[in-house]
Amino acid sequence: MIIDINFIGLIIASIMASAVPLILASCGELITERSGVLNLGVEGMMIIGAISGFALMTVTGSLIIAIFGAMLAGVLISTIFAFLTQTLITNHVATGLALTIFGIGISAMIGKNFVGIPGKEFPVLFEGLKNTIPLLGPILFGHSIVFYFAFALPFITSYFLKKTKIGLIVRAVGDSPESASNQGINVRLVRYACILYGGAMSGLAGAYLSMIYTPQWIENMTGGRGWIALALVVFSTWNPIKILIGAMIFGGLTIIQFHMQAIGVRIPVQFLTALPYIVTIIVLVVISRDSRKIRLSTPSSLGKSFHKDN
Amino acid sequence: MNTNLKISNVTKIYPGCVANDNVSLEFNSGKIYALLGENGAGKSTLVKILSGVIIPDEGKIYLNENNLKLNSPLDAKKNDIGMVFQHFNLFETLSVFENLIIDSDEKREGLREKIDTIMKKYNFSIDLDIPVLNLSAGQKQKVEIIRSLIRNPKVLIMDEPTSVLTEQETSELFLSLKQFSEEGILIIYITHKLKEVMQLCDEVAVMRRGKLVSVSEIKNENIESLANKMVGQNLKTIKKTKEKTSSEQLIKITNLNFISDDPFETNLSDINFSVNRGECLGIAGISGNGQSELFQVLSGEIISDKNSIEFNKNYIGDLNPQERREYLMAFSPEDRLEQAAIPQMAIFENVALNNFKSSNFFNNGLINESKIKEHSKKIISDFNVNTDNIDLKSQFLSGGNLQKLIIGRELITSPDLLICFNPTWGLDVGAINYIHETLIKINEQNKSIILISTDTDELLKLSDKISVIHKGKLSKIMNAEEVTSEKLGILMGGGN
Numbered sequence: 001m002i003i004d005i006n007f008i009g010l011i012i013a014s015i016m017a018s019a020v021p022l023i024l025a026s027c028g029e030l031i032t033e034r035s036g037v038l039n040l041g042v043e044g045m046m047i048i049g050a051i052s053g054f055a056l057m058t059v060t061g062s063l064i065i066a067i068f069g070a071m072l073a074g075v076l077i078s079t080i081f082a083f084l085t086q087t088l089i090t091n092h093v094a095t096g097l098a099l100t101i102f103g104i105g106i107s108a109m110i111g112k113n114f115v116g117i118p119g120k121e122f123p124v125l126f127e128g129l130k131n132t133i134p135l136l137g138p139i140l141f142g143h144s145i146v147f148y149f150a151f152a153l154p155f156i157t158s159y160f161l162k163k164t165k166i167g168l169i170v171r172a173v174g175d176s177p178e179s180a181s182n183q184g185i186n187v188r189l190v191r192y193a194c195i196l197y198g199g200a201m202s203g204l205a206g207a208y209l210s211m212i213y214t215p216q217w218i219e220n221m222t223g224g225r226g227w228i229a230l231a232l233v234v235f236s237t238w239n240p241i242k243i244l245i246g247a248m249i250f251g252g253l254t255i256i257q258f259h260m261q262a263i264g265v266r267i268p269v270q271f272l273t274a275l276p277y278i279v280t281i282i283v284l285v286v287i288s289r290d291s292r293k294i295r296l297s298t299p300s301s302l303g304k305s306f307h308k309d310n
Numbered sequence: 311m312n313t314n315l316k317i318s319n320v321t322k323i324y325p326g327c328v329a330n331d332n333v334s335l336e337f338n339s340g341k342i343y344a345l346l347g348e349n350g351a352g353k354s355t356l357v358k359i360l361s362g363v364i365i366p367d368e369g370k371i372y373l374n375e376n377n378l379k380l381n382s383p384l385d386a387k388k389n390d391i392g393m394v395f396q397h398f399n400l401f402e403t404l405s406v407f408e409n410l411i412i413d414s415d416e417k418r419e420g421l422r423e424k425i426d427t428i429m430k431k432y433n434f435s436i437d438l439d440i441p442v443l444n445l446s447a448g449q450k451q452k453v454e455i456i457r458s459l460i461r462n463p464k465v466l467i468m469d470e471p472t473s474v475l476t477e478q479e480t481s482e483l484f485l486s487l488k489q490f491s492e493e494g495i496l497i498i499y500i501t502h503k504l505k506e507v508m509q510l511c512d513e514v515a516v517m518r519r520g521k522l523v524s525v526s527e528i529k530n531e532n533i534e535s536l537a538n539k540m541v542g543q544n545l546k547t548i549k550k551t552k553e554k555t556s557s558e559q560l561i562k563i564t565n566l567n568f569i570s571d572d573p574f575e576t577n578l579s580d581i582n583f584s585v586n587r588g589e590c591l592g593i594a595g596i597s598g599n600g601q602s603e604l605f606q607v608l609s610g611e612i613i614s615d616k617n618s619i620e621f622n623k624n625y626i627g628d629l630n631p632q633e634r635r636e637y638l639m640a641f642s643p644e645d646r647l648e649q650a651a652i653p654q655m656a657i658f659e660n661v662a663l664n665n666f667k668s669s670n671f672f673n674n675g676l677i678n679e680s681k682i683k684e685h686s687k688k689i690i691s692d693f694n695v696n697t698d699n700i701d702l703k704s705q706f707l708s709g710g711n712l713q714k715l716i717i718g719r720e721l722i723t724s725p726d727l728l729i730c731f732n733p734t735w736g737l738d739v740g741a742i743n744y745i746h747e748t749l750i751k752i753n754e755q756n757k758s759i760i761l762i763s764t765d766t767d768e769l770l771k772l773s774d775k776i777s778v779i780h781k782g783k784l785s786k787i788m789n790a791e792e793v794t795s796e797k798l799g800i801l802m803g804g805g806n
Contacts, residue, residue, distance in 0.1 A: 165411075171403070175404060180401075182399045183399060184384030184387060292574075295403070296441055296443075
């Protein structure tokens with residue numbers, strides 16, 4: 001069998017495309033968690049983003065409105081979470097779970113009218129360059145703007161956390177909200193901002209799914225990707241670059257197991273489907289074993305409510 | 311320039327407690343002021359008001375005649391009031407430099423230069439690029455001080471700064487504070503340690519139950535007079551009467567080693583010691599030198615080689631704490647609310663917790679509540695725990711009362727050996743006195759104590775023999791009469 005080198009490039013590109021929503025949602029959640037907030041509502045925020053993006057695109061016809069509208073929808077639903085956990089000091093875990101259930105329910109309700117409607121084609125960049133370089137051409141060129149943004153995001157996130165003052169404040173709040181508050185940092189404001197940012201990124205991840213990756217609305221179309229995104233954050237030990245690695249492995253195995261199923265490899269389908277989950281977690285655990293680094297990058301106040309007493 | 315800080319008629323009322331009752335005080339730069347009082351006397355509240363953490367119900371603060379509005383810690387900072395809290399306000403996982411730059415408006419390079427100048431001037435040496443969690447308590451405090459100094463404060467408030475420091479670190483701190491004072495910074499020093507007030511301060515204000523009871527110059531005071539003002543009654547001084555201890559060996563530790571998987575724990579190497587009946591062995595050391603690991607190994611939280619611990623002629627190194635208790639060992643861990651008691655459970659429930667087998671608290675798996683309550687009441691009255699409500703959640707007990715309760719609970723089986731880890735940490739004079747008396751009584755009943763403590767005065771007062779732990783190794787065991795606090799200080803720092 002002769003394998004076209006550009007075919008390999010296309011497979012790699014499809015792996016990368018499947019990693020995009022994971023990277024977006026994980027990097028958003030990473031910022032939220034670095035500020036000490038555990039938002040388990042990623043799946044819910046993603047699906048809200050997915051239906052909002054698709055619905056707005058269908059109704060307004062504008063891709064820009066649809067993309068930003070999806071992000072805004074993520075922000076709005078995460079505002080509920082922020083209000084509950086930061087202002088009313090509810091439990092992060094319970095509130096996050098409720099958010100996911102709420103998101104899945106409401107998206108299904110809104111989505112009823114959008115089932116079966118075909119999506120629109122999303123413009124891609126550098127289409128013409130695709131065939132200029134063998135192998136690398138299909139990998140590098142001919143993708144949507146969201147795709148490029150997603151692959152820049154881990155590096156931007158890493159730079160933001162390490163090098164900028166606001167990044168430092170986010171880490172400080174996640175490390176010790178009490179100390180931060182005593183330093184005059186408005187802990188609640190920082191946490192609100194981080195939760196809302198996480199919501200925006202989850203919304204964008206959802207919109208990518210319904211508008212670019214598989215341009216249509218299917219009920220429950222996020223299919224657990226929000227949970228994987230959450231797992232990536234934890235198993236990457238809050239390191240954006242490792243999130244990128246994890247998302248690629250997960251995306252890669254998902255695509256490859258499809259191909260294996262298609263070829264008819266004699267391995268039980270259930271095992272193949274489970275494979276990406278298992279391998280991703282094993283790999284991330286193995287590359288994140290340095291307990292010193294874990295201690296340094298784990299937000300000490302993660303999931304704990306901060307109540308300023310006066 | 312002279313700095314004048316005036317607190318005028320400050321009142322702060324919490325439900326059920328007047329934390330500050332019409333307090334007025336005046337401070338002038340060039341002097342070091344002590345604010346003295348027991349836990350709960352209201353000094354922390356006053357300090358929090360000065361640093362903007364708490365807003366008073368009534369009263370005003372004036373700095374150089376200007377009425378200050380202190381609504382947040384930021385306001386205090388802006389008004390040149392620096393503050394070093396007892397519990398550090400540091401971010402453990404961030405580097406020292408990140409901790410310092412976070413609330414500074416300066417550029418990286420400029421700030422680094424400034425920090426270097428401060429460190430040189432006051433002889434501090436701290437690596438700016440390592441995470442704070444790798445620093446010792448003394449170094450962390452220096453980071454806090456540098457953080458204040460960066461802003462050129464007019465007022466520097468130190469809240470119980472020596473509770474975590476060694477003897478040497480304390481004298482270093484005092485030197486720095488005197489230097490600051492000479493440079494015109496107004497120093498307010500909050501403490502309940504009388505010796506330090508006498509050593510360091512020029513004037514002393516004493517608070518009791520939210521009220522200011524006296525302001526006086528140090529030269530007119532002595533330790534006894536201050537103690538009596540602070541407690542409001544005459545304190546008896548306790549002293550251990552030296553008796554001949556028996557030569558019967560109770561516990562013997564042989565070649566005990568512990569290697570931790572956690573890089574933030576200390577490994578113990580080659581621990582050897584023995585304690586006779588009726589004896590108190592003190593183990594001194596700067597915190598973080600393996601005390602907590604040693605306590606865990608002795609109590610069975612960490613299990614070691616069976617033969618490494620011989621207790622009452624039994625080898626018990628591989629037993630867990632519950633099993634060790636059956637051999638009549640008892641434990642009082644350092645962290646009263648996290649390790650010794652469960653904060654959300656009632657007093658009587660906490661009393662029942664460590665006695666599963668040797669008591670009649672449980673019948674066929676059911677809780678015998680009346681028995682437990684009866685016993686809890688006995689502990690409360692025998693050990694002078696200041697509450698009559700045994701249904702109270704233990705988190706609402708003050709540190710002193712909780713410690714008394716824990717020691718009382720541990721003594722229920724009349725154990726042969728009590729192992730204590732910093733039993734008087736953070737307690738006030740009255741409670742410390744009581745705990746010390748209790749420990750002496752235990753020795754008098756021919757029971758033994760292993761006292762792991764970072765308080766050298768306490769060790770010298772209570773121990774018959776003393777050893778020092780440094781980087782997980784024990785020094786040779788010395789007779790307490792031959793030891794001075796200076797000698798302990800040198801050993802604690804790793805010297806000979």
